Amino acid sequence: MTEATRRERLRAETEREIRQAARALLVESGRDAVTLRAIARKLGITAPALYRYYDSHDALLRQLCDDICDDMAASLHADLAAETSGEPGCKVRAVCHAFRRWALGHPQEFALVFASPRDPLGADQFGSVFLRLAGPAIAAGPSGEHRDEEVPEVLHDDLVRFQQTLVRAVAEHGVTACADMLPLAKVYHVIQSWVRLYGHVALEVFGRFPFVVSNPEPMFDNMLDQMLMDIGLDDDTHVR
Amino acid sequence: MTEATRRERLRAETEREIRQAARALLVESGRDAVTLRAIARKLGITAPALYRYYDSHDALLRQLCDDICDDMAASLHADLAAETSGEPGCKVRAVCHAFRRWALGHPQEFALVFASPRDPLGADQFGSVFLRLAGPAIAAGPSGEHRDEEVPEVLHDDLVRFQQTLVRAVAEHGVTACADMLPLAKVYHVIQSWVRLYGHVALEVFGRFPFVVSNPEPMFDNMLDQMLMDIGLDDDTHVR
DNA sequence: CCGTTTCAGTGAACGGTGTTTACGCAGTTC
DNA sequence: GAACTGCGTAAACACCGTTCACTGAAACGG
Incomplete structure (x- = not known):
């Protein structure tokens, strides 16, 4: 057997x-x-x-990081699946909330992955997991609004490369995608938004707010509203 | 002698x-x-x-953190003094740029202070330094725009406490200040903005952007513009 | 079935760490 | 000059990651 x-x-x-x-x-x-x-x-x-x-202590910690990220991906995936609404805005919002919830619920794991520099091939693990999951919903959202001219020229090449990465990641998820759904200006806004979200969550997990906040959730929700509006995903159904 | x-x-x-x-x-x-x-x-x-x-290795590192923050405060203070414009917007922008420049120029120091949890009295060292310096300029800026009703109720008490801390810090700097110049809604926006700035800089220093960015400065400038607009400090002299 | 090979696990050792202890010795004080 | 204060040392302890020679059991080949 x-x-x-x-x-x-x-x-x-x-x-x-x-x-x-x-x-x-x-x-x-x-x-x-x-x-x-x-x-x-x-x-x-x-x-x-x-x-x-394991070859070394470091290698073991690296494996641990991978396990943690797999778990987080599964957790976020489950939370996304629980979001029944088909609205891209709702989906993205659900993944953002899921990321924060997971991070606050697993501070030690979050800190380990955050503080473990990866092969410097510019692949932050949390960013990969998040964008892989939120990517399809973001791509499904409206892509108008932004003109490609507003992205800084010096970032053009970097953005094109990352655009390809994103499209490939979205395609892996079974969703048929092409660059048309992710124009450069939108990619730029997505990155800025992810940095904002990631930074906010990291500071919250590490207790880096400038004063003791008894209930930091409204601050996150507030930031999230502004962020989703910025990438054109403010769902009026959710905004009261 | x-x-x-x-x-x-x-x-x-x-x-x-x-x-x-x-x-x-x-x-x-x-x-x-x-x-x-x-x-x-x-x-x-x-x-x-x-x-x-020193009583212990930890105590020595704590002393080191204090030294580093003193140096950073001096560096930021110098950069602020070099900003001759009297415009509050320009001053705040200068301090924000100075903070990022210092962090990128001193990644090891930044990482140490960031990763050294302080006495849990909610006093993040970087936040203290920054807000102590930027506080007067922020207070000097317009305080209209925002209505106090838009701050979440659950945060009211926390904000009042922090408002007092801010007013005291500004007063320490010789500038006569009172709570009138820092209404609760403005304090709320300032905190949100600081979290955004701090998070962005931290991710940049730690190389946590989701892809390799050859020149990340435009991303910071872009964020800063939006941030200053949010707290009503967008100086038209600087925005092109 | 037996000899050979593979390999998980051991114990001892090396150099590194923070920390404690007893002690010598120079500077200070009276 | 005697008593005291306090800086620095050497030795030791318990921990760490890592290496190496070795044991014994599982797997394999004839």
């Missing part, structure tokens, strides 16, 4: 336990607590044994 | 060297390189000797 040999099954099981232990340590006690020895202690083995599974 | 005793002079000198060595290590090799032993090595002493000056 089981294709794999006994050794292979044991190895897979141990690897699962390593990831699980690492995640638990991170959530309970923060990034600094995720040490090789602590993980090994949880599994009842010794630290050098972990080198049979 | 010198009031202090020989011992006191030597102690002050050593403390200066400790801070200097710590700062150099941070700038050259990042936060993880700021080790007690590395600092001691630079001074030609041993690590335990540092405990005569």
Whole structure:
């Protein structure tokens, strides 16, 4: 029945336990607590044994980041699926709220991924996950409003490259897409909006507001309204 | 002549060297390189000797953060003084640009202060420095436009408390100020704007934009224009 | 079935970290 | 000159990531 040999099954099981232990340590006690020895202690083995599974401590943390991002993607995907409205504006708003909710609910995970510089190929993990999910809804929204002339010339080349990345990501999601739905000016506004959203959430998670805010949700909602209006996705159904 | 005793002079000198060595290590090799032993090595002493000056490694890093913020405050102050225009809009714009310039020019220092959670008395260091400097100019700007009714009710108490903090900070700067110049709605917009500015700069310093941007300055300028307009400080002299 | 190979896991070791302790010694004070 | 204060040291402890030689069990080949 089981294709794999006994050794292979044991190895897979141990690897699962390593990831699980690492995640638990991170959530309970923060990034600094995720040490090789602590993980090994949880599994009842010794630290050098972990080198049979990962090349280094850094490699293990990188794997942990990937796991976390997969989980976040699944969480955001579920929240998006729960948004029954077909309105692109509602969908984007749902993903934005889902991102903030996940980040506030998983501060240690958020901090680890945020503070783990990736291969410098300009691929921020949160940005990838978010834009991959929100991309189709954004592309489905109105693309008028903005004229391509308003994007700074020096950014033209960068934007064209990112436009291609976006279109490819959207296409991967089964949705047929072409560059027509994502004109350069819109791509520019999307990026500015994502930076605004990401920055706001990061500061909120890290407690970087200039004073104690007992209920920071209205500030986020307020920002989100303005942001969605900026990319032409202000759904009048939601704006009261 | 010198009031202090020989011992006191030597102690002050050593403390200066400790801070200097710590700062150099941070700038050259990042936060993880700021080790007690590395600092001691630079001074030609041993690590335990540092405990005569600081209670712990954390305390030393905290001192380092304070030094960094003092430097940043001085840098921003100089840039603000160089802005000869009396226009509040120009002044605020100058401080915003100065903050970004300093952050991009001192990424390691920025990262250390950003990642060092302060006594949870809700006092983010960068926010304090910035608002203390920009506060007078903001208060001098027009305070109309916004109606106090548009601020969320749940935030009212928090805002009143922060309004007092702001007024006190502005007053400290010699400028006579009262709550009249900083109505609640304006305070709310200022906070939203600071979060936007701070978030943008943080993401830029940490390389968290979703793709490689060869020249990110236009994105910042664009954001800044929108931000200043939002708090009613869009100086037509600058907007082309 | 037996010899060989593969490989997960161990124990000891190395160099690094923050921190504590006992101690020597120079500067200060009376 | 004696007593005191306080800077710096050496040694030690517990932790960390990492390497290496080694054991023993699982897998494989004839």
